[in-house]
Amino acid sequence: MNDTTVARLDAAVKRYGPLTALDGVDLAVRRGELLALLGPNGAGKSTSISLLLGLIRPDTGRAELFGLDPQRIEARRRIGVMLQSANLPPTLRVGELLRLTMSYYPNPRGCDETAALAGIADLLLRPYGRLSGGQQRRVQFALALCGRPELLFLDEPTVGMDIDARQKLWTAMRALVAEGCAVVLTTHYLEEAEALAQRVVVLGRGCVLSAGSVDDLRKRVALTRIRCVSELDTEAVAGWPNVASATREDGHLRIATAQAEAVVRRLLDADPALGELEVQRAGLAEAFTELTRDAVEAADTDQREAA
Amino acid sequence: MQTAISVATSAPAVSMPRRRLVGAYLEEARSECLRYLRAPGFMLPIMLFPTMFYLLFGVLMVKSNGADAARYLLASYGVFGVMSPGLFGFGVSLALERDGGLLTFKRALPMPPGAYLLGKMLMAMAAAGMVILLLMALAWSLGHVTLAPLQAGALLLTGMLGVLPFCALGMFVGTLIKGQGAPGMLQLIYLPMSFLSGLWMPLPILPAFLQRIAPVWPSYHLDRLALAAVGMNRGPLLVHVLVLAGVAAGFALLAARRLRRHG
Numbered sequence: 001m002n003d004t005t006v007a008r009l010d011a012a013v014k015r016y017g018p019l020t021a022l023d024g025v026d027l028a029v030r031r032g033e034l035l036a037l038l039g040p041n042g043a044g045k046s047t048s049i050s051l052l053l054g055l056i057r058p059d060t061g062r063a064e065l066f067g068l069d070p071q072r073i074e075a076r077r078r079i080g081v082m083l084q085s086a087n088l089p090p091t092l093r094v095g096e097l098l099r100l101t102m103s104y105y106p107n108p109r110g111c112d113e114t115a116a117l118a119g120i121a122d123l124l125l126r127p128y129g130r131l132s133g134g135q136q137r138r139v140q141f142a143l144a145l146c147g148r149p150e151l152l153f154l155d156e157p158t159v160g161m162d163i164d165a166r167q168k169l170w171t172a173m174r175a176l177v178a179e180g181c182a183v184v185l186t187t188h189y190l191e192e193a194e195a196l197a198q199r200v201v202v203l204g205r206g207c208v209l210s211a212g213s214v215d216d217l218r219k220r221v222a223l224t225r226i227r228c229v230s231e232l233d234t235e236a237v238a239g240w241p242n243v244a245s246a247t248r249e250d251g252h253l254r255i256a257t258a259q260a261e262a263v264v265r266r267l268l269d270a271d272p273a274l275g276e277l278e279v280q281r282a283g284l285a286e287a288f289t290e291l292t293r294d295a296v297e298a299a300d301t302d303q304r305e306a307a
Numbered sequence: 308m309q310t311a312i313s314v315a316t317s318a319p320a321v322s323m324p325r326r327r328l329v330g331a332y333l334e335e336a337r338s339e340c341l342r343y344l345r346a347p348g349f350m351l352p353i354m355l356f357p358t359m360f361y362l363l364f365g366v367l368m369v370k371s372n373g374a375d376a377a378r379y380l381l382a383s384y385g386v387f388g389v390m391s392p393g394l395f396g397f398g399v400s401l402a403l404e405r406d407g408g409l410l411t412f413k414r415a416l417p418m419p420p421g422a423y424l425l426g427k428m429l430m431a432m433a434a435a436g437m438v439i440l441l442l443m444a445l446a447w448s449l450g451h452v453t454l455a456p457l458q459a460g461a462l463l464l465t466g467m468l469g470v471l472p473f474c475a476l477g478m479f480v481g482t483l484i485k486g487q488g489a490p491g492m493l494q495l496i497y498l499p500m501s502f503l504s505g506l507w508m509p510l511p512i513l514p515a516f517l518q519r520i521a522p523v524w525p526s527y528h529l530d531r532l533a534l535a536a537v538g539m540n541r542g543p544l545l546v547h548v549l550v551l552a553g554v555a556a557g558f559a560l561l562a563a564r565r566l567r568r569h570g
Contacts, residue, residue, distance in 0.1 A: 053415040076417040077323065083415065087407030091345035092338060103334035104417045106323045127345075147417070 004031045005067075006078075006151045006182050007052050012061035014047050021047040023206040024061065029151065034173065034183040036193035039203035045186045046084065048203070049153055052184070053081065065151070077106060080149035082140045084156045090129025094120060094139050097128060098146055105147030117175065118142035119168050133160040141169060151182045158192060170196060224260040227252050227278040230271045240266065252276070332422050339426035340433055343396065353395070353434055354441060357388030361442055364507070366450045375539075377450035379509060382462070382533035385442050386526055387506040389466045392434035393473025394480075394493045397427050401481030402489030424478070431474050432467045439466035454537060461536035469529040472551045475558035476525070482565040500524050525554045 009027040013020070022044045029035050037045050050056045051063040054070030065075035088097060095111065102108035115121040118141045123131065128139060137160055144152055154173075158166045173196055177183060187193055193200055193214070200217050202210040210217065223244055230253045238246035242259035257263045260279055267274060343349050365380035404410045413423055443459060446452035454462070477493065484492055501507060503517055504527035510518050521527045528547040534540035 055411060055414055073417050073419070076415070079417075081412065081415040083408060083412050085408045086412040087404075087409055088412075089338070089342040089409070091342045096338060096341065100334045100338045101416065103327070103331040104419070106327060153415075 005029065006031050007065050007184070008063075009048060009051060009058075010062040010064070012048070012051055012058040012063055014044075014051065014056065014058055020206050022051070022058070025203070025206070025208055027201060027208070029182055029184055031150070032177065032180045032182050033198045034177050034185060034196050036197035036200045037184060037186045037203065038190070038193055038200060039209075042205075043203040044206040045203055046155065047206075049155055049184065049186065053079075053153065077104070077147070078150045080144035080147055080152045082144040082152075082154045082157050084159075086140065088128050088136075088140070091127055093125055093127055094131075094142075095124035097139065098124070098142060101143045102146045105149075107148055109146050109148045111146075114142050114146040117145060117172050119165075119172070134162060134165050137161055138165065138169070141172070145172075145176060145181075149181060151184070152176060154183060154185045156186055156188065158187065158189065166192075223256040223258055225278075225280045226255040226257065226260060226263060226267070227276070227280070228267065228274050229253070229276045230267070230274045232267070232271050232274075237267075328419055331419050332425060335418065335422040335426040336429040339430040343400075343430055343434070349396070350434070353388070353391050354438060356391065357384050357438055358441055358445060360384055360387065360507070361445060362449070366445065374451050374453075377446055378452045378454075378537050379534070379539055381442055381446040381450070381452055382537050382539065383506045383509070383530055385439050385462060385466055386469065386530045386533050387501050388438035388442060389435040389470050389529070390473045390497060390501065390526055392431040392438070393470040394477040394497050395490070396431040396434055396477070397474040398477025398479075398481040398493050399489050400427065401478055402484055402486055405481070406486035427478075428471065428474055431470050435470035436463060436467045439463050452537075458537055462533060465529070465532050465536045469532065469551065472525050472529070472555040472558070475555045475562065479558040479562040479565075482562045500526050504530055506530060522550075525551060 005028045007027075007029040009022075009025050012022050012025045012027075014022040025044065025048060027048060037048065039045050047056070051058055052065060052070055054063070054065070054072075054076070057063075063070055065072075066078055068075040070076070092100075098111055098114060102111070102114075108114075109117075111124075112121070115124060118138055120135070120138050120142050123135060123139065128136065131139065137157065141154070141157060144154065158169055161169065170192070173183060173185075185193070185197065197214050199211070199213055201208060202217075229251065232253060234246050234248045234253060237243060237253065237255060240246075240263065242257050242262055244256040244258065246253065246255045248254070255263060255267075264277070264279060267277075361380060361384040365377050365384055369376035369380065401410075410423075439462060443454065443462065447454070476496070480493055480496070481489055504510075504521050504524040505513060505518075506526060510521055513521075528550045531540055531542070531547045532544060532551075535542075535544055
């Protein structure tokens with residue numbers, strides 16, 4: 001094992017009855033990196049995190065935290081956790097919750113430092129149950145980072161936060177990563193992954209669809225899509241310089257390219273009858289949709305073939 | 308050179324000093340007590356039901372029978388009052404916290420093993436102690452029951468330790484039923500069991516059949532001990548202590564097994 005890996009899944013399979021939640025997932029989190037885990041609902045994000053936290057056991061394969069079984073308390077003393085939903089005791093004050101959680105760790109951050117980082121200094125004396133949803137999420141974030149963890153799990157941390165609170169949380173996450181803390185982030189907001197992550201793993205139907213740096217993923221999607229009605233030969237167009245791919249679907253010629261201007265100019269020259277020209281720039285969101293849709297379609301085809 | 312650096316950067320295993328470990332257990336117990344002391348919806352029924360019942364049946368209605376009846380019923384309603392923080396404090400809170408995700412969160416955190424259950428146990432013991440003190444105050448001031456300091460201490464101790472088998476029973480039910488279903492289920496155990504073991508009406512008044520099966524209920528055994536504490540049971544006690552210890556261990560084991568398997 002590489003000693004810069006802080007957490008990993010190794011061919012992890014998890015089934016719930018007839019449903020396969022994870023189907024042989026390999027995942028490695030490296031020291032000090034922010035890894036975003038993306039995928040539609042039911043893709044296996046939460047199952048992956050539960051395995052890494054030792055909340056559930058893989059049916060086959062392995063889950064490791066700092067090279068140990070995640071259920072070992074020595075491993076969990078080095079992590080911080082913010083789960084998607086946790087009803088904390090409503091009658092306890094924020095400061096008391098913080099003090100309790102800090103007591104679990106060998107070398108926690110100070111109360112003031114934690115509160116400042118998470119932006120909850122003004123909430124310490126308030127009962128948890130009286131806070132707004134967004135404030136509660138900030139308190140949960142504070143509980144996650146108060147133990148001075150080397151690895152932080154954040155499951156959908158910014159759900160229910162307004163834009164301002166979200167920006168503050170991003171700043172705090174960046175500060176933690178700068179300290180050398182690794183972060184595993186699951187999110188529905190792609191701009192969040194784009195803004196923060198060094199590496200993005202896309203899950204779909206319990207499998208890893210893509211894994212790479214944000215730049216890799218962006219490159220994959222930095223392509224512009226051109227769509228038009230044209231009689232030009234698809235294979236010939238595919239051979240043009242700067243053309244990444246050309247296909248024909250529903251009578252439309254579809255081209256992916258990194259140099260849309262040059263390709264459009266050549267298209268118009270080559271086919272004066274060309275019509276319905278559309279040029280569209282793909283973002284991370286689009287690539288993501290495409291990636292996961294491909295997976296769904298492939299799965300559907302498999303099922304049809306199997307039937 | 309390169310390898311030397313990479314070896315050096317692999318962080319050392321983090322060790323938890325013993326003092327901090329003990330501190331974590333204490334913090335957990337403190338938080339557990341605080342959160343329930345501040346929840347009137349939890350504390351009021353626990354305090355009010357046994358005191359109201361005792362006032363009604365143990366003080367007002369037994370005036371003619373004198374202090375002996377009040378003394379007898381102090382023990383019985385004490386047991387009735389002690390059962391509820393065990394069953395509800397432990398069982399209902401566990402069922403709700405399994406449902407609300409708090410238990411999952413705590414399992415993900417490096418909370419020392421058992422701190423969660425130990426905290427709930429201490430909270431139930433504290434609440435049981437308060438119930439007993441409250442009843443003793445009523446018995447002394449309104450029922451003219453005089454207890455020797457040793458008797459009062461024995462009753463308090465019986466109550467605080469006697470809550471434990473009911474904690475275990477509550478915990479077991481809490482692992483069977485998630486969320487809002489648990490309180491109803493526990494009432495179905497709590498009220499009939501109290502009646503059948505003679506906590507509301509002394510056993511000798513109950514039908515002979517019910518008297519014969521009374522030793523089935525753990526609350527019967529705790530009642531024998533509580534009666535002994537106030538000087539109204541001269542029979543052997545060890546058997547009752549053993550039965551209660553067995554009940555506590557049995558349900559705790561069953562519950563722990565379910566918790567490990569199902570979370």
